[in-house]
Amino acid sequence: MKRLDLAAELSATTYPGRGIVIGKTPDGKKAAIAYFIMGRSENSRNRVFVTEGEGIRTEAFDPAKLEDPSLIIYAPVRVRGTDTIVTNGDQTDTIFENMEQGDTFEESLRNREFEPDGPNYTPRISGVLHIEGGYTYEMSILKSNNGDPDQCLRFTFGYDNPLAGEGHFIHTYMGDGNPLPSYEGEPTPVTIPTNDLDEFTDIVWKAINEDNKVSLFTRFIDIETGRYETKIVNKNQ
Numbered sequence: 001m002k003r004l005d006l007a008a009e010l011s012a013t014t015y016p017g018r019g020i021v022i023g024k025t026p027d028g029k030k031a032a033i034a035y036f037i038m039g040r041s042e043n044s045r046n047r048v049f050v051t052e053g054e055g056i057r058t059e060a061f062d063p064a065k066l067e068d069p070s071l072i073i074y075a076p077v078r079v080r081g082t083d084t085i086v087t088n089g090d091q092t093d094t095i096f097e098n099m100e101q102g103d104t105f106e107e108s109l110r111n112r113e114f115e116p117d118g119p120n121y122t123p124r125i126s127g128v129l130h131i132e133g134g135y136t137y138e139m140s141i142l143k144s145n146n147g148d149p150d151q152c153l154r155f156t157f158g159y160d161n162p163l164a165g166e167g168h169f170i171h172t173y174m175g176d177g178n179p180l181p182s183y184e185g186e187p188t189p190v191t192i193p194t195n196d197l198d199e200f201t202d203i204v205w206k207a208i209n210e211d212n213k214v215s216l217f218t219r220f221i222d223i224e225t226g227r228y229e230t231k232i233v234n235k236n237q
Helices: 006-010 091-100 197-207
Strands: 019-024 030-038 047-052 055-060 077-080 083-087 124-131 135-145 148-160 166-171 188-191 213-222 228-234
Touching (some): 047 213, 083 091, 124 166
Antiparallel strands (some): 019 166, 213 228
16 A cells, blocks of 8 residues: 555544554654544543553543543553553553463454444554564454444554554544444555654644544654653643
């Protein structure tokens, strides 16, 4: 697949839902991550990202307006040794705990499936970055079979020796609709356009739809030292 411009791909639809970008900076020195959430309902939009340990979690911006926390309050990012896990749901904890017991990333998701939010059946998207003696990453999507909740389709993609300046983008929906159409195909190859985290964060935040965006997390990890820098942007400030 042809590598696409990250900003153009992010802005190609008004509602990609939740999205994960993983890749490598143009200088080849750092792993790059972006995770964003969007919302159409008041409950979905009533969220912010906050730091928790080496990762982040979502919490209600206005606790008085929180309705159903089951699918919107979770830890999207956790760090396990030299692995960084990023997902769009509480499967972050599943991956972390199962990998602690020796399972692979793919095996860790065997007991999970898409979200129980019919008729959308939102896909669970997940990623893990391995930074130890080099840099590799994996991405996964668990989705219904064209909206049929009786079958879960499971896809895992592995990227060894990622190219400098390239990443992959996976998101929950192909666009707006009712029901929301699930993401299709393998993760999209995209540019990682800069070595500067502030600039990267600004590019992603400006590209996603102004009306529907809620929060953004970005991180650059030095592949040699493991040191990282993080940015969080919340529309609710």
